[in-house]
Amino acid sequence: MSRSIPRRSPLGAIQSAESPAHNGQLAERPFLTHLNLRLDPADATALAAVHRVLGIKLPLTPNTTTAGDDLMAIWLGPDEWLLLADHHQSDALLADLQTALSGQFASVVDLSAGQTVIRLSGPSTLDVLARGCALDLHPSVFQPGACAQTLLARAQALLIAVDDTPTIDITVRRSFAPYVAAWLQDAARHFGLSFPESNTA
Amino acid sequence: MLLIPCPWCGPREDDEFTFAGEADIPRPADPDALTDEQWADYLFMRDNRRGRHREQWCHTAGCRRWFIVERDTVTNEILGASTYGNSS
Amino acid sequence: MQFYSFPNLIRRGLRGHRDWTPAWRKAEPKPAYDVVIVGAGGHGLATAYYLAKLHGVTNVAVLERGWLGGGNIGRNTAIVRSNYLWDASAHIYEFSLKLWEGLSQELNYNVMFSQRGLLNIAHSEQEVRDLARRVGANQLNGIDAELLSTDEISKLVPILNTSPHTRYPVLGGTLQRRGGVARHDAVAWGYARAADALGVDIIENCEVTGIRTANGRVTALETTRGEIRAGTVGLVVAGNASVLASMAGIRLPIQSHPLQALVTEPLKPVFDPVVMSAAVHVYIHQTDRGELVLGAGIDAPVSYDLNGNFRIIEHVLAAVCELFPIFSRVRMLRQWAGTVDVCPDASPIISGTPIKGLFMNCGWGTGGFKATPGSGWVFAHTLAHQEPHPLNEPFALDRFTTGALIDEHGAAAVAH
Amino acid sequence: MSQPFRLDHGGRIDRDAPLQFTFDGRPINAYRGDTVASALLANGVTLVGRSFKHHRPRGIVSAGAEDPNAFVQIGHGARTLPNRLATVTAATPVLKVRHVNAWPTLEYDVMSVFGLAAPFIPAGFYYKTLMWPRRFWPLYEHFLRHAAGLGHAPDAPDPDRYDHVHAHCDVLVVGAGPAGLAAARAAAHTGARVILVDEQAEPGGSLLASRERVDDLPGPDWADAVTAELTAAPGVTLLPNTTAFGLYESNLVLLAERLITDQPDSAGSENGARVWRVLPKQIVLATGAHERPLLFANNDRPGVMLAGAISTYVRRYAVAPGSRAVLFTNNDSAYRTALDLTDAGVPVAAIADVRTDPDGDLPSEARAQGIPVHPGAVVRHAHGRGRVAAAELCSLDGAPLGAIECDLLGISGGFAPALHLHAQARGPSEWDPMLAAFAPKPGRGIHPAGAVAGELELAAALRQGTQAGSAAAAAAGRSNGSEPEVPRANDSAQAPIQPYWLPPGNLARAKPQFVDLHEDVTLDDLRLSLREGFESIEHVKRYTTLGMGPDQGKLANPLATGVIAELLGRDPASVGTPRHRPAYSPVSLGAIAGRHIGPLADPVRVTPMQEWHEAAGASFENVGQWRRAWYYPQPGESMHQAVARECLAVRHRVGILDYSTLGKIEITGPDAGEFLDRVYTNAWKRLRPGRCRYGLMLGEDGMIFDDGVTARLDDQRYLMFTSTSNAAPVLAWLEQWLQTEWPDLRVYLTSVSEHWSNIALAGPRSREVLAAAGTDIPLARDDFPFMTFREGQVAGVPARVFRISFSGELSYEINVPADRARHVWEALVDAGRPFGITPYGTETMHVLRAEKGFIIVGQETDGSVTPDDVGLGRLLSRRKDFLGKRSLSRPDSVRPDRKQLVGLLTDDPAQVLPEGGHVVDSPGPQRPLPMRGHVTSSYFSPVLGRSIALAMITGGRAALGERLHVATLHDDRWLPARSCHPVFYDPQGARQHV
Ligand SMILES: Cc1cc2nc3c(=O)[nH]c(=O)nc-3n(C[C@H](O)[C@H](O)[C@H](O)COP(=O)(O)OP(=O)(O)OC[C@H]3O[C@@H](n4cnc5c(N)ncnc54)[C@H](O)[C@@H]3O)c2cc1C
Numbered sequence A: 001m002s003r004s005i006p007r008r009s010p011l012g013a014i015q016s017a018e019s020p021a022h023n024g025q026l027a028e029r030p031f032l033t034h035l036n037l038r039l040d041p042a043d044a045t046a047l048a049a050v051h052r053v054l055g056i057k058l059p060l061t062p063n064t065t066t067a068g069d070d071l072m073a074i075w076l077g078p079d080e081w082l083l084l085a086d087h088h089q090s091d092a093l094l095a096d097l098q099t100a101l102s103g104q105f106a107s108v109v110d111l112s113a114g115q116t117v118i119r120l121s122g123p124s125t126l127d128v129l130a131r132g133c134a135l136d137l138h139p140s141v142f143q144p145g146a147c148a149q150t151l152l153a154r155a156q157a158l159l160i161a162v163d164d165t166p167t168i169d170i171t172v173r174r175s176f177a178p179y180v181a182a183w184l185q186d187a188a189r190h191f192g193l194s195f196p197e198s199n200t201a
Numbered sequence B: 001m002l003l004i005p006c007p008w009c010g011p012r013e014d015d016e017f018t019f020a021g022e023a024d025i026p027r028p029a030d031p032d033a034l035t036d037e038q039w040a041d042y043l044f045m046r047d048n049r050r051g052r053h054r055e056q057w058c059h060t061a062g063c064r065r066w067f068i069v070e071r072d073t074v075t076n077e078i079l080g081a082s083t084y085g086n087s088s
Numbered sequence C: 001m002q003f004y005s006f007p008n009l010i011r012r013g014l015r016g017h018r019d020w021t022p023a024w025r026k027a028e029p030k031p032a033y034d035v036v037i038v039g040a041g042g043h044g045l046a047t048a049y050y051l052a053k054l055h056g057v058t059n060v061a062v063l064e065r066g067w068l069g070g071g072n073i074g075r076n077t078a079i080v081r082s083n084y085l086w087d088a089s090a091h092i093y094e095f096s097l098k099l100w101e102g103l104s105q106e107l108n109y110n111v112m113f114s115q116r117g118l119l120n121i122a123h124s125e126q127e128v129r130d131l132a133r134r135v136g137a138n139q140l141n142g143i144d145a146e147l148l149s150t151d152e153i154s155k156l157v158p159i160l161n162t163s164p165h166t167r168y169p170v171l172g173g174t175l176q177r178r179g180g181v182a183r184h185d186a187v188a189w190g191y192a193r194a195a196d197a198l199g200v201d202i203i204e205n206c207e208v209t210g211i212r213t214a215n216g217r218v219t220a221l222e223t224t225r226g227e228i229r230a231g232t233v234g235l236v237v238a239g240n241a242s243v244l245a246s247m248a249g250i251r252l253p254i255q256s257h258p259l260q261a262l263v264t265e266p267l268k269p270v271f272d273p274v275v276m277s278a279a280v281h282v283y284i285h286q287t288d289r290g291e292l293v294l295g296a297g298i299d300a301p302v303s304y305d306l307n308g309n310f311r312i313i314e315h316v317l318a319a320v321c322e323l324f325p326i327f328s329r330v331r332m333l334r335q336w337a338g339t340v341d342v343c344p345d346a347s348p349i350i351s352g353t354p355i356k357g358l359f360m361n362c363g364w365g366t367g368g369f370k371a372t373p374g375s376g377w378v379f380a381h382t383l384a385h386q387e388p389h390p391l392n393e394p395f396a397l398d399r400f401t402t403g404a405l406i407d408e409h410g411a412a413a414v415a416h
Numbered sequence D: 001m002s003q004p005f006r007l008d009h010g011g012r013i014d015r016d017a018p019l020q021f022t023f024d025g026r027p028i029n030a031y032r033g034d035t036v037a038s039a040l041l042a043n044g045v046t047l048v049g050r051s052f053k054h055h056r057p058r059g060i061v062s063a064g065a066e067d068p069n070a071f072v073q074i075g076h077g078a079r080t081l082p083n084r085l086a087t088v089t090a091a092t093p094v095l096k097v098r099h100v101n102a103w104p105t106l107e108y109d110v111m112s113v114f115g116l117a118a119p120f121i122p123a124g125f126y127y128k129t130l131m132w133p134r135r136f137w138p139l140y141e142h143f144l145r146h147a148a149g150l151g152h153a154p155d156a157p158d159p160d161r162y163d164h165v166h167a168h169c170d171v172l173v174v175g176a177g178p179a180g181l182a183a184a185r186a187a188a189h190t191g192a193r194v195i196l197v198d199e200q201a202e203p204g205g206s207l208l209a210s211r212e213r214v215d216d217l218p219g220p221d222w223a224d225a226v227t228a229e230l231t232a233a234p235g236v237t238l239l240p241n242t243t244a245f246g247l248y249e250s251n252l253v254l255l256a257e258r259l260i261t262d263q264p265d266s267a268g269s270e271n272g273a274r275v276w277r278v279l280p281k282q283i284v285l286a287t288g289a290h291e292r293p294l295l296f297a298n299n300d301r302p303g304v305m306l307a308g309a310i311s312t313y314v315r316r317y318a319v320a321p322g323s324r325a326v327l328f329t330n331n332d333s334a335y336r337t338a339l340d341l342t343d344a345g346v347p348v349a350a351i352a353d354v355r356t357d358p359d360g361d362l363p364s365e366a367r368a369q370g371i372p373v374h375p376g377a378v379v380r381h382a383h384g385r386g387r388v389a390a391a392e393l394c395s396l397d398g399a400p401l402g403a404i405e406c407d408l409l410g411i412s413g414g415f416a417p418a419l420h421l422h423a424q425a426r427g428p429s430e431w432d433p434m435l436a437a438f439a440p441k442p443g444r445g446i447h448p449a450g451a452v453a454g455e456l457e458l459a460a461a462l463r464q465g466t467q468a469g470s471a472a473a474a475a476a477g478r479s480n481g482s483e484p485e486v487p488r489a490n491d492s493a494q495a496p497i498q499p500y501w502l503p504p505g506n507l508a509r510a511k512p513q514f515v516d517l518h519e520d521v522t523l524d525d526l527r528l529s530l531r532e533g534f535e536s537i538e539h540v541k542r543y544t545t546l547g548m549g550p551d552q553g554k555l556a557n558p559l560a561t562g563v564i565a566e567l568l569g570r571d572p573a574s575v576g577t578p579r580h581r582p583a584y585s586p587v588s589l590g591a592i593a594g595r596h597i598g599p600l601a602d603p604v605r606v607t608p609m610q611e612w613h614e615a616a617g618a619s620f621e622n623v624g625q626w627r628r629a630w631y632y633p634q635p636g637e638s639m640h641q642a643v644a645r646e647c648l649a650v651r652h653r654v655g656i657l658d659y660s661t662l663g664k665i666e667i668t669g670p671d672a673g674e675f676l677d678r679v680y681t682n683a684w685k686r687l688r689p690g691r692c693r694y695g696l697m698l699g700e701d702g703m704i705f706d707d708g709v710t711a712r713l714d715d716q717r718y719l720m721f722t723s724t725s726n727a728a729p730v731l732a733w734l735e736q737w738l739q740t741e742w743p744d745l746r747v748y749l750t751s752v753s754e755h756w757s758n759i760a761l762a763g764p765r766s767r768e769v770l771a772a773a774g775t776d777i778p779l780a781r782d783d784f785p786f787m788t789f790r791e792g793q794v795a796g797v798p799a800r801v802f803r804i805s806f807s808g809e810l811s812y813e814i815n816v817p818a819d820r821a822r823h824v825w826e827a828l829v830d831a832g833r834p835f836g837i838t839p840y841g842t843e844t845m846h847v848l849r850a851e852k853g854f855i856i857v858g859q860e861t862d863g864s865v866t867p868d869d870v871g872l873g874r875l876l877s878r879r880k881d882f883l884g885k886r887s888l889s890r891p892d893s894v895r896p897d898r899k900q901l902v903g904l905l906t907d908d909p910a911q912v913l914p915e916g917g918h919v920v921d922s923p924g925p926q927r928p929l930p931m932r933g934h935v936t937s938s939y940f941s942p943v944l945g946r947s948i949a950l951a952m953i954t955g956g957r958a959a960l961g962e963r964l965h966v967a968t969l970h971d972d973r974w975l976p977a978r979s980c981h982p983v984f985y986d987p988q989g990a991r992q993h994v
């Protein structure tokens, strides 16, 4: 029943059957599944349970990710991960994980509606980000698969190096998304990048 | 600008962090057993040392972990960082 | 003391200014004094002056580890006002403001006290409420304070951006017309000269390295220029208060932080009053030389470093460009920092200590310049009588034990 | 086009690109490649400004950022630039240049009377006078202020755009002179990431005016070749027009890149400047040196110029800054200038050399060219008024050597390393007697090279630069094993300088001799300062304003150190130099602010319903970063009317409020209840799943920090609501306790504030509206009682519904995922239409809660308020410890006369008390007047038809019903009121239980 209610992304995208898949250089990747996972990495049972559900291992090295088919596990802290799933089934994944971890000291929380991903891709990606991000994102330092939580201009953001185009996915909280989008649009102006029509919040 | 060495994420610029003053001020186990003076000492009194200083930082915009940094408060040189025992 | 006046200036000018004498002697430390004051900042020097002038205590030394006036008095944005919230603070700052009003004549030293008005602006409904509360309290405490509408503010400072479309529009403000600025260095020099003339020894390049006590009483100070005995010692060392207190085994509720300020290149006059905004953390005025002087917020970490974090400057200047769009093309000339001693309630400590004869005057944090005359006056009283004056009684160290804090974060939220 | 002082050939100007700008309205012809200064000189303009205090005529002294005189105003209106240096401003068409600080004209300046009165306005004169009569000070000050200042601020907002960029590299090279170019090349050679900056328009530094050859190329050509090589090299970023203005700890370097390179009048170009924040692994400091001026009477006359600057104008800009020159030096480099002038056909009438035996290669060459050299001689006086007309020479013992006619007097007192950046970060330096100046020692990650390191010979500077570049790259972890080649240069060896500070004997008495040209600080001022006891260099600075001008004493301070040392009979090393501070060259506030202005000043946070609120015509208020709907005026309605309508709608029918901004934290784990017990004042472990409870959180000082409802979702999970502005602080507070004090507690905290939107439905009809919108949750009172929560669907969306109330009415707070919240909101509004549903904003919410006597943290409380003060003492558990508990038994916390929350009812029911107004027992004219407290909240209550207020009053609770008076803030009136219980409406709380 809930599937029929259209979702709205913070940048104005409305989910529908024919939602355009943006392959542009600056675009929102709305409606992904975002789950926050907390467990003790020393707890082998819990790790194994998660592995069974996800089919991938949780990254234990800070600022790294592991990826499966349309699923990524992102290190957020020594006992905290973000699960980012390409499909739109937060409920099912949430339930599977909760079942797998029931009775253990762990927490799985759905944040899908609370944050979104903005993808920045193309040769000027790093130049744009350098206008507001203090991290060294040079490909020799921040390689595909790496992630970092940091500040982008005046908002917190999670950056994920996707490929060496370079492509960077920027995860931000919902209420900050319009600001981050406006900021990115402004910074990217010199490079001729702008958001597609549907992302005009 | 200080580069704060997060024990997990590595050195990051200080605006990603929250500073929370001197470390090693444990909360008294039984506050009711303390005199007003002892409670005031816990609550307000600080060494505020010139030189080597152990202090609490949280990587707020990063991994959200609290940890301890040792820093020289005159030169701002970072002398080391350590994690809290149990926070894995 | 050579009298400073226009006729004297002309007379000596005709002789090529050759016969001016030092403003204060380069005193050599004596083995003992009745009272030793540590710290030749504004508060220490004012204390010495009032001790000698009002209490007849002239066997006094002021010890300074560096050059006189090189601490916070030499690096503050020089804002003077008395519009504090709580009675205890309102009384001491207003007392101080009254002393400011006659200070140049009192010291025979022009401290260029300029009562050009001080405007506090508010950017949210809660801030408007808080300012109104403060104005109400000020008025009943006999302090001049007015509540201004955005229109009135815009008339007073036309270059201020009062458009409703800015990120944080100006919703109202308060004005203390008697507030203003002074020539900060001159305050130190004027007190030093006047204290010296009354017999006080001002000893520069003399760092206190230890405090001797016996039977719970202070007996002497160890310094880089030898031991100096004294039965009464006043520690007035601002950002270094905890360091000195620890020499006597005392812990203070103080944390030291860098506080930054900057000046721009000099411009022809563009606005008159001092403008302060707590929300965006800006305070700004234009000096008589023409530079804009701007203050920033404190660096969060405890530190004794005198450079400061540039990011704070970025934030302040962004706010300044929002508030004063025409200043965007004006250039920053010089940026610096001082070490301020911040108390948990943003109020000072003017108090005896568990050690007899040892007194502290500290914790003025980001806003003690304006209190210089009053603070010196009450501290002199405290040292002379070995007990506080009613004006500084509420500022005792034991308020942290009883809980009777004087929370002035609202009035002091923005450093100044 | 007449440029009388333009040389026929040579220089790096583009003679095919002539251009014209104006100076004080008069056309100035120039070429691309000129600076404003070189063009003015080419046109024979030597008077460019008036000095800051004495309004003496002043000319161009240098060819760079160190100039103390050449401040001009550029352009007008919004794009004007006050106080720009003509020596670093590129000449461009349409530039309108004006003088500063003179009126009515530069030539006839009224204020030049200050110059005549100078003997009576010595350093610090105002401290000694202008004290009487006291009330005249504002008048004196008015006059002082208007006499001071330099340029004019723009008169409209800045139309330009300023950028920020973060950058990282292995090696940052500051200064692209020979040393810097060599260093950058050597570092790049290892594959290191290199950034090379120079504040001038083109790299090359002193090479651009050099006579020498490097690697068999003329100096400038070699610079061009290396520049081309570096431009092509991968991993090298070359930034001309870029000043390194600040060096901070962690070796953070701030660069200001000028983008519209001084074309403020040109339309269309919108980039003003870019600030780079560079975190290099290593720094090569190759910032060169500043030539030191020399003292003699009238050493400030236009036409007195640094010798090195003369060479620069001649060789780099093809301008002869005069037609007949005299040079005054204590070192060899001025001889190079003599040769340059001779080459350019400008006669050099004399060289006065302090040294008795100048016999190096350069002096010999000059002599060979027939230039008269006077060893052991000095200039004692410059003649001429608006410009130098002659230099009067004498021997060191004072014997006159006659006046030599000239219109150009080149001076060179040696070179002082430009160690400013290094010194800003407290990098070590020491007195170098060979240079008679302070020179930097290598510091943490800092490698000085070239003239800044005291290396004044070209070949050596190239070698040092190369070594510094390799060493820096190696220290950054880069090395390719092979040694880079050191460029070769054919320069001549230089003989040592002879320091010359004070003119000998009586010569030192001549007036005026300027130490700081910008600040008009004379030798006499320094003497006066020392005489009056201002001896520390920092005192001298503050007393005389030495080095405090926009040039920051780049020329003056190195001279002053030596002069003061000699006056005091001390070693210059012990005198020191005033502390160096950023900025090396001034940087505009706008550039430092970057894009953090206008719409990007601070994030604007909005909820998913924002567009709906806008469409409904809401007015908004800022609450922290949030923009919240404040009230929804209908056409023609005032705020008061709108709020009254909204209030009554909630009380009588139903209202809907967007409360999504509340903080929400999920607290999970077996010890979650224990954790809540420790952080809240009341008890939590026994709260049953499905139920909610109000909690108070205190700081350890016992003062209220936050409040809110927490629900127990299931056995191991709680959901905590925090106030909007405390969402982040509360989470940080909880994490801190958990991680640092109680790591043994098995609890995880996750912020879900953004995932769940919160829609409050309030009013007697709210149950019906919720039912009509469609929900599978049974809504009957007993199925879903007050202070419980249910999970289910609302309008087809999974929801958590809380039966809690901030208005005192029957109310549901409906949490739904933010991506479908707008749908639910609209469904509720639609469903509510038959019931008269009314959207309401924060103002109405405040009125409704005040009617119920509910506090708002931050409005009723101010960090000095305990739970008991606001009548919530019943929430303090006696059976357990909690944060802040111990503070509640301190003597001050148990005083009976603490301020306590009461209600106030005015005698006149229409009278709304001023918020912030103070309360007294009996009004009177005396001040101070004892105060009882203040009004924290005050509204007109539509449902009660009268005003209500909440106030914090000393001992208020024990004396309810007492007569009090509230002061107005504007007009000295007193409003009588009586205190009362702070719950004005439905004191039994019946309405929320229905
Ligand atoms: C950037 C900035 C802006 C400010 N703006 C304002 C403002 O606008 N308005 C306002 O009212 N206040 C302002 N303040 C605060 C104000 O400057 C201080 O509160 C006040 O000056 C402190 O008192 P003081 O002058 O006695 O301190 P200081 O001048 O710091 O004097 C303390 C002295 O003690 C000496 N000392 C330290 N240790 C020893 C030792 N061991 N032995 C001997 N001597 C020692 C120090 O060298 C120093 O000279 C500002 C402060 C800063 C840093």
Ligand SMILES: NC(=O)c1ccc[n+]([C@@H]2O[C@H](COP(=O)([O-])OP(=O)(O)OC[C@H]3O[C@@H](n4cnc5c(N)ncnc54)[C@H](O)[C@@H]3O)[C@@H](O)[C@H]2O)c1
Binding pocket: D174, D175, D176, D177, D178, D179, D180, D197, D198, D199, D200, D204, D205, D206, D207, D242, D243, D244, D245, D286, D287, D288, D289, D290, D291, D308, D333, D415, D418, D421, D449, D450, D451, D452, D455, D456, D457, D458, D459, D460, D461, D462, D584
């Ligand atoms: N005036 C002098 O510097 C000077 C004096 C004597 C000799 N020389 C000759 O030059 C050689 C030394 O060459 P060098 O490379 O050391 O000095 P240099 O003067 O040739 O180069 C220094 C460069 O640094 C730049 N610079 C200075 N501060 C800067 C800052 N904060 N930000 C950005 N750029 C900045 C300057 O614009 C200049 O281009 C000597 O061997 C000698 O032949 C130069």
Ligand SMILES: Cc1cc2nc3c(=O)[nH]c(=O)nc-3n(C[C@H](O)[C@H](O)[C@H](O)COP(=O)(O)O)c2cc1C
Binding pocket: C074, C075, C076, C077, C078, C184, C263, C287, C289, C291, C293, C306, C333, C334, C335, C336, C337, D538, D547, D548, D549, D552, D579, D581
């Ligand atoms: C109110 C005020 C005005 C100032 N004006 C100037 C100025 O016009 N020029 C200048 O170079 N410095 C100015 N300064 C800054 C001082 O030069 C100096 O940086 C400051 O006193 C701190 O000392 P320090 O830099 O030696 O540490 C001013 C300082 C203050 C407090």
Ligand SMILES: [Zn+2]
Binding pocket: B006, B007, B008, B009, B010, B059, B062, B063, B064, B065
């Ligand atoms: Zn981290």
